[in-house]
Amino acid sequence: MRTRTLATSLVLLSALSLTAACSSGSDASSGTSSADARPGAAPTASPVRSVDPSKIKGLEIVSDSSEQSSCPFAASYPDVPGAEAMTAAMKKDVEERLAGFRSGVCNGGSGGAEGRELNVSHQFLVASGDVLGVRLSTQDHSGAGSGLSTSTYWYDGKAGASRKALGLVADGSQDDFIAALKDQLKGREGIDAAALDTTFSDPASRTAALDDMAFTTSGGLRVTLDRGEVGAPAAGTYMVTFPKKMITPWLSGFGQRVQRQTMTPDRSLDLGAEHIPTPAVPTHTASGDDDTDCKKVTCIALTFDDGPAAPETATLLTSLAQYKARVTFFTVGQNVAAHPELVRAEARAGHEVGNHSWNHPDLTKLTPEQVASQLNRTSAAIKAATGKAPTLFRPPYGAVNAQVKATTTLSPVLWDVDTEDWKYRDADKVARTVIDKAQRNSVVLMHDIHPTSVAAVPEILRTLTARGYHFVTVSHLRATL
Known part of the structure; x- marks a missing residue:
């Protein structure tokens, strides 16, 4: 499996026997307000079976x-x-969102970045047999009326084609499906009757609005409509769940296969790929505890955020082993779930594994319950991979307050030297920034998801080692000061 960064060419989320599981502003399955949903929200009752991404070959x-x-x-x-x-x-949709955000917020537009944030996270809906389904959840606070929106993406391995969500329903059954959907939405609080008719008036608008559809583990079909799609934005999202008995006759052949694979997944996924890469995992093993005394020698703590990534993290581990350097990795839970073997390799080599949240939201904008979900899910994934729970966390964007601190027993870690390597994809510039700004006991911020940052590390290690620096973990630095 491999994790890589987005294109640098950018300057730059019962079955109610025909009773809809929809409401004005609330998710009937969770009792929480969907209008208030944020990227760090605790997971609501999922319509899908859990998918282990580490089992997807070549991911x-x-x-x-x-x-x-x-x-x-x-x-x-x-x-x-x-x-x-x-x-x-997915790439097209995400890059368009990132480009708009960066030009509107990061480059001085829209009145600056205060209160604004863009977060796009992913969830596998099904990945077995010859079908693949993914939901992207987008939290966008870059302008008025923005908020949470979701879309599902589907792939039909049998046909070798990407499918829209509405493709789960047979062409000849879509009119009946739409009529039943409208019946369940009419009369609900916040629904705009005119908008309802307009939204489903033609094939193009239907496809655009019905972009989040997924099967429940019992075979029902859950339809999610974004806020403002068929009602007042303040009403939030609407969900309608059709029971298996009702929806099955309306399904396309592809939809029937997705339904079956959601209910009873095969052991593996086969989409007919001609080549599936098998990344190497370093086997470096630390030789005992670190006995560096930072009171007597010059120490520095390199830290790497957002991974693990393949092959970048593997390459980095090899470079670190050559200099017997130890560092701290602040890992993102989504990537830990996809690459547990790399997290194990980090720990085995004597490095420290810290928590960087599940999908990188600003924790200060979340409720205590949402903060706990972000950190607890990630800590559980790290412990499952390494056998040891983390003790440190780095808050995304360095944003931390009293409420966040009160929600967790993890100790927050910020930084002294910021390489801005997410902005400058230049190995020489990153290396020079660290070398020029390094001081005794500095904590340096880098990212192991960027090949250019990983490429900068050998020069950093070589130069600073020659100057007498010792590379230690954050916890070791703290303990020996």
Whole structure:
């Protein structure tokens, strides 16, 4: 599996026997307000079976993020061998959102970045047999009326084609499906009857509005409509769940296969890819505890955020081993779930593994319950991979307050030297920044999802070692000062 960054060419989220599980502003399954949903929200009752991404051979997580409060964005989506057309659709949508955010917020537009943030996270809906489904959840606070929106992307391995969500329903059954959907929405609080008719008036608008559809584990079909789609934005999102008995006759052949794979997944996924890469995992093993005394020698703590990434993290581990350097990795939970073998390799080599949240939201904008979900899910993933729970966390964008601190027993870690390597994809510039700004006991911020940052590390290690620096983990630095 491989994690890579988004394109640098950018300057730059019962079955109610025909009773809808929809409401004005609330998710009937969770009792929480969907209008208030944020990127760090605790997971609501999911309509899908849990998918273990580490079992998807050749998986790449395409990701990018900043670490600056003046330009707060984070985005990720999966790239699965064989589903290139589906990946291209996600790539296009995410890059357009990132480009708009960066030009409007990061480059001084829209009145600056205060209160604004873009977060795109992913969830696998099904990944077995010859079908693949992914939901992207986008939290966009870059302008008036913005908020949470979701879209699902589908791939039909049998046909070798990307599918829209509405493709789960047969063409000849779509009129009946739309009529039943409208019946369940009419009369609901906040629904705009005129908007309802307009939204489903023609094939193009239907496809655009019905872009989030997924099967429940019992075979029902859940339809999610974004806020403002068929009602007042303040009413939030609407959900309608059709029971299996009702929806099955309306499904396309592809929809029937997705329904079956959601209910009873196969052991593996086969989309007909001609080549599936098998990344190497370093086997470096630390030789005992670090006995460096930072009171007597000059120490520095290199830290790497947003990983693990393949092959970047593997390459980095090899460079670090050559200089017997130890560092701290602040990992993102989504990537830990996809690459547990790399997290194990980090710990095995004597490095420290810290918590950087599940999908990189600004924790200060979340409720205590949402903060706890972000950190607890990530800590659980780290412990599952390494056998040891983390003790440190780095808040995304360095944003931390009393409420965040009160929600967790993890100790927050910021930094002294910011390489801004997410902005400057230049190995020489990154290396020079660290070398020029390094001081005794500095904590340096870098990202192991960027190849250019990883490429800068050998020069950093070589030069600073010659100057007498010792590379230690954050916890070791703190303990020996």
